[in-house]
Amino acid sequence: xxxxxxxxxxxxxxAVVAFAQSDHARDxxxxxEAELLLPVLQDALGQAGLRAGxxxxxxxxxxxxxxxxxxxxxxxLDSVGAWPPIAESHVETDGAWALYEAWxxxxxxxxxxxxxxxxxxxxxxxxxxxxxxxxxPYYLAPLWPDSVSLAALQAQALIDAxxxxxxxxxxxxxxxxxxxxxxxxxxxxxxxxxxxxxVRPLRTADCPPVTDGAAAVVLAAGDTARRxxxxxxxxxxxxxxxxxxxxxxxxLTDSPSTRLAAERAGAFExxxxxxxxxxxxxxxxxxxxxxxxxDDRVRINPSGGALAANPxxxxxxxxxxxxxxxxxxxASRRALAHATSGPCLQQNLVAVLEGEPR
Amino acid sequence: xxxxxxxxxxxxxxxxxxxxxxxxxxAVVGIGQTRHVAARRDVSxxxxxxxxxRRALDDAELSWQDIxxxxxxxxxxxxxxxxxxxxxxxxxxxxVGKPILRVHTAGSVGGSTALVAADLVAARVHRTVLTxxxxxxxxxxxxxxxxxxxxxxxxxxxxxxxxxxxxxxxxMRRTGAPATVGSLxxxxxxxxxxxxxxxxxxxxxxxxxxxxxxxxxxxPVRYSETCPSSDGACAMVLTDRAGARRAPRPAAWMHxxxxxxxxxxxxxxxxxxxxxxxxxxxAVYRQAGVADPRREIDVVEMYVPFSWYExxxxxxxxxxxxxxxxxxxxxxxxxxxxDLPVNPSGGVLxxxxxxxxxxxxxxxxxxxxxxxAGEHQVPGARRALGHAYGGGSQFxxxxxxxxxxxxx
Numbered sequence: 001x002x003x004x005x006x007x008x009x010x011x012x013x014x015a016v017v018a019f020a021q022s023d024h025a026r027d028x029x030x031x032x033e034a035e036l037l038l039p040v041l042q043d044a045l046g047q048a049g050l051r052a053g054x055x056x057x058x059x060x061x062x063x064x065x066x067x068x069x070x071x072x073x074x075x076x077l078d079s080v081g082a083w084p085p086i087a088e089s090h091v092e093t094d095g096a097w098a099l100y101e102a103w104x105x106x107x108x109x110x111x112x113x114x115x116x117x118x119x120x121x122x123x124x125x126x127x128x129x130x131x132x133x134x135x136x137p138y139y140l141a142p143l144w145p146d147s148v149s150l151a152a153l154q155a156q157a158l159i160d161a162x163x164x165x166x167x168x169x170x171x172x173x174x175x176x177x178x179x180x181x182x183x184x185x186x187x188x189x190x191x192x193x194x195x196x197x198x199v200r201p202l203r204t205a206d207c208p209p210v211t212d213g214a215a216a217v218v219l220a221a222g223d224t225a226r227r228x229x230x231x232x233x234x235x236x237x238x239x240x241x242x243x244x245x246x247x248x249x250x251x252l253t254d255s256p257s258t259r260l261a262a263e264r265a266g267a268f269e270x271x272x273x274x275x276x277x278x279x280x281x282x283x284x285x286x287x288x289x290x291x292x293x294x295d296d297r298v299r300i301n302p303s304g305g306a307l308a309a310n311p312x313x314x315x316x317x318x319x320x321x322x323x324x325x326x327x328x329x330x331a332s333r334r335a336l337a338h339a340t341s342g343p344c345l346q347q348n349l350v351a352v353l354e355g356e357p358r
Numbered sequence: 359x360x361x362x363x364x365x366x367x368x369x370x371x372x373x374x375x376x377x378x379x380x381x382x383x384x385a386v387v388g389i390g391q392t393r394h395v396a397a398r399r400d401v402s403x404x405x406x407x408x409x410x411x412r413r414a415l416d417d418a419e420l421s422w423q424d425i426x427x428x429x430x431x432x433x434x435x436x437x438x439x440x441x442x443x444x445x446x447x448x449x450x451x452x453x454v455g456k457p458i459l460r461v462h463t464a465g466s467v468g469g470s471t472a473l474v475a476a477d478l479v480a481a482r483v484h485r486t487v488l489t490x491x492x493x494x495x496x497x498x499x500x501x502x503x504x505x506x507x508x509x510x511x512x513x514x515x516x517x518x519x520x521x522x523x524x525x526x527x528x529x530m531r532r533t534g535a536p537a538t539v540g541s542l543x544x545x546x547x548x549x550x551x552x553x554x555x556x557x558x559x560x561x562x563x564x565x566x567x568x569x570x571x572x573x574x575x576x577x578p579v580r581y582s583e584t585c586p587s588s589d590g591a592c593a594m595v596l597t598d599r600a601g602a603r604r605a606p607r608p609a610a611w612m613h614x615x616x617x618x619x620x621x622x623x624x625x626x627x628x629x630x631x632x633x634x635x636x637x638x639x640x641a642v643y644r645q646a647g648v649a650d651p652r653r654e655i656d657v658v659e660m661y662v663p664f665s666w667y668e669x670x671x672x673x674x675x676x677x678x679x680x681x682x683x684x685x686x687x688x689x690x691x692x693x694x695x696x697d698l699p700v701n702p703s704g705g706v707l708x709x710x711x712x713x714x715x716x717x718x719x720x721x722x723x724x725x726x727x728x729x730x731a732g733e734h735q736v737p738g739a740r741r742a743l744g745h746a747y748g749g750g751s752q753f754x755x756x757x758x759x760x761x762x763x764x765x766x
Contacts, residue, residue: 058619063435063441063442064434064435064441064462065435065436065441065442070434070436071464071749074750077621078622081621082619083621083624084633085618085619085632085633085634086618087617087618087641088463088618089461089463089470089617090462090463091459091461092442092460092461093442093444097460101459104474104477104481104483105477107481107482108481109380109381131441133435133439134445136446137403137440137443239457240457240459241455241456241457242453242454242455242456242458243455244449244454245447245449246449256455257455260455341442341445342442343445346445347445347448347458
């Protein structure tokens with residue numbers, strides 16, 4: 001692999017200048033995806049004082065399989081108001097990768113501002129069944145192993161390796177929901193009982209709530225970011241990496257792709273003081289903390305994380321948005337944001353955000 | 359909108375910080391396609407994409423280790439029945455330990471995917487990127503995959519042809535084009551395909567009379583004026599100046615690239631010549647310094663899934679005045695030996711692995727300026743346009759490639 005050209009310091013400065021999300025819900029059958037998105041987009045654009053037509057590049061993330069229809073993102077575009085026509089793209093995965101595409105667009109210097117949004121209505125189908133369609137279609141998907149069962153395999157591997165135990169996992173679950181009490185957008189908050197086993201060793205509280213929701217971020221470069229908001233959250237680095245698909249060839253107790261993405265994003269150059277980790281299952285937080293070398297001094301998921309609200313395809317983008325908000329309100333000096341895609345943390349993205357001054 | 363000439367014209371801003379930003383020139387140094395056919399029963403999805411990727415690497419004389427990142431595109435996941443297949447395909451594409459990004463912008467996706475990959479090089483995030491698009495339509499039935507069930511859509515349409523035929527009819531009414539123009543396009547593209555070993559349809563006994571006598575599917579679109587349903591993949595290796603210097607064969611250089619989108623339906627939408635298509639072409643021409651596309655562009659690979667879209671896009675892309683596009687087709691200008699050859703590869707009418715079709719247009723444009731198009735080479739082609747569109751004539755992606763590096 002050839003070296004990444006040019007030190008990151010020569011790169012253009014890009015910041016998160018606005019973030020908005022829906023009040024996440026179990027079921028939003030009464031609204032279309034466009035209707036779910038519209039107030040969120042208006043909130044984010046309003047914070048930045050921009051109209052859709054003033055944005056240079058728009059990029060979104062969503063999944064047809066969650067929506068249950070082909071080209072689901074085309075109607076969601078109605079919520080943007082793409083008239084006159086806009087420069088726009090879409091990724092078929094979590095919106096964190098849409099933000100990555102937009103970040104690259106800003107780095108090319110051909111755009112000053114970008115609108116990124118993502119949405120998912122997990123309520124449209126049986127999400128555990130739907131996610132089995134994400135697996136190797138020849139050898140794995142025909143067995144219909146569902147997402148909770150695969151996460152349980154990962155949790156058991158961690159317990160077997162001595163990295164955690166069920167009591168520690170219950171502690172993560174309780175901390176996430178307690179923190180979520182301060183998050184008005186969360187779906188689960190406050191005291192949540194451990195519950196029954198869903199798939200041993202994972203109990204109800206170890207699993208994310210089925211959630212519908214949407215989120216939006218506005219990015220801006222350099223002086224434009226400084227003009228659009230008082231305290232931009234600068235993206236100091238961002239990278240994403242994938243692992244092999246077959247679970248049998250992976251060490252499920254580790255996440256080398258997360259560690260590599262963090263290295264490339266510069267996360268280890270200085271310690272972070274907070275982290276928003278996209279860990280839908282309690283045990284995955286243990287894996288990520290290990291991979292990212294986050295000790296007890298780092299504040300993990302002050303928003304409550306994916307255990308408090310998991311609008312799939314938006315959950316990763318929300319991690320970046322929450323990390324940016326923490327930086328912007330001065331609660332964090334240097335924050336790490338992480339997003340994941342695929343079974344058992346197969347693909348991972350890491351971003352590092354800071355306030356001024358550098 | 360911003361690419362090129364007027365960065366970020368949408369928002370007022372101080373200009374000083376932008377002057378320092380210069381994009382890295384992007385070169386196409388490797389191209390690979392599968393032989394597109396109705397059903398590749400001999401390969402898995404992984405086997406299909408790896409075949410195209412391997413050929414692109416071979417063309418560039420590079421190995422998997424030389425690739426920094428992979429950008430992959432395809433149309434709806436329902437076409438193969440695999441949700442986010444890039445996760446499963448990561449191994450086959452040598453992406454383990456690297457970034458892989460999945461793009462989906464409907465029918466324009468093959469073009470958009472290449473543009474996202476090009477941005478990674480232009481922004482100097484990566485030096486050498488593999489970009490690939492595919493569809494294995496034989497795994498399902500794309501026509502019904504596109505015919506959405508209630509409550510998403512009224513059960514009035516069957517496939518893309520049912521959606522686009524009224525817009526073709528509107529074009530005919532608006533311009534007074536003779537009813538035979540569509541058949542001329544199909545006859546030309548299917549004959550061009552005979553010179554392209556990768557094309558799906560090789561109809562050696564094709565005649566104009568046979569096209570005109572073929573069954574009417576969606577009036578005025580006949581069977582022989584319709585794209586086939588194909589399995590196939592297309593891959594390209596994009597790299598920076600240093601990579602291009604090391605390349606064993608001539609590079610195609612990117613001179614402009616843009617995407618534009620507009621809503622599916624709204625009062626005042628012009629389905630015959632969508633504004634997003636005009637804006638996208640204008641952005642590309644501005645970046646490439648093209649003032650008169652008809653004179654300055656040597657060859658066009660445009661996305662023509664139904665024959666009549668050739669004259670329609672000729673107008674939308676500025677190669678002909680409104681109402682005049684069909685005259686270029688009728689007078690033979692768009693033939694392989696004409697003044698402005700359109701789809702020398704045989705185009706989408708001769709091979710349509712949907713998600714890959716846009717990237718094939720981009721790749722065929724690059725092959726032309728590299729002088730590597732074989733029997734369907736347009737002699738002396740120096741500048742070529744690759745074009746893709748999708749959705750309800752609402753998503754557009756285009757690039758202009760040249761034999762010479764762009765002036766920096």
